[in-house]
Amino acid sequence: MKELVEYLVKELVDEPDQVRITEVPGEVATTYEVHVAPNDVGKVIGKQGRIANALRTIAKAAAMKNKRKIYLEIIA
């Protein structure tokens, strides 16, 4: 479902070419770093972080299968 998150982020932003998702494996959790253009950060976070939280929920569902904890960070 990483691909699904990537697709959604690209549709949310104005500069889809700037979207890059990198997977950083760690001891206990995998971190997904979502890189977007500086002007697009707000569009991916949303009011009170609602959009970012929804993306996290989707990413978590993806990770459930592999029983891994995940973090999702949005980075300009």
Add this chain to the structure above:
Amino acid sequence: MTDNAPLQSVEATGRTIEEAKQRALQLLNATEEQVEWEILDEGNRGIFGVLGSTPARVRAVLKGAVRQAPSEESERKAMAVVNAALRASGLAVKAIKRDSYDCYVELELVGRDAQRFAGPQLDALQYILNIIINKRYDKTVRVLLDVGDYRKQRAEKLRRMALEVAKQVKERGEEAVLDPLNAIERRIIHHTLMDDPDVYTYSEGEEPERRVVISPRKQ
């Protein structure tokens, strides 16, 4: 669909079917002859009308009401966005139309991997897809996603939980705070206990940590 269009149908609850019907008529500002009834839940008066009681729920639809629905064009655009996202997931899942009414298109996710969407991720996906659809493609339409009868079962589970917790609240005389729920789910809890004379409900906290509190009414 405009906001001030007259109501065409309404759902109401009451301790009995009759009470629910009266309330629905009031809400619609209509008389018995002008509506058709759907009994959604016959309700259960429980023991002594208190323990384990569930409210009766009815739906009143004005006779001759035209069921509005999004245009075919809007539906097509909305479904295209949903299916493009699902294709991108690489999973064996796609969306098929189940129904459409008002500004909504109800879609069912089907396929070998559809069950992976049964959970909080269903609302999360629905939320983001609607933002994308409304911002980029069509302002007039909204999608509602479901997997099998996930929504129905989830609502049933929430209703049962609300009644169970309300019972404990009455026994202990102390309020109870539920786990965080989204707006639609919180509404189900409020609705279920609306007619209970011994408890009242309210929400507190900020999304996505907003929780329903079930509180005893002071004697």
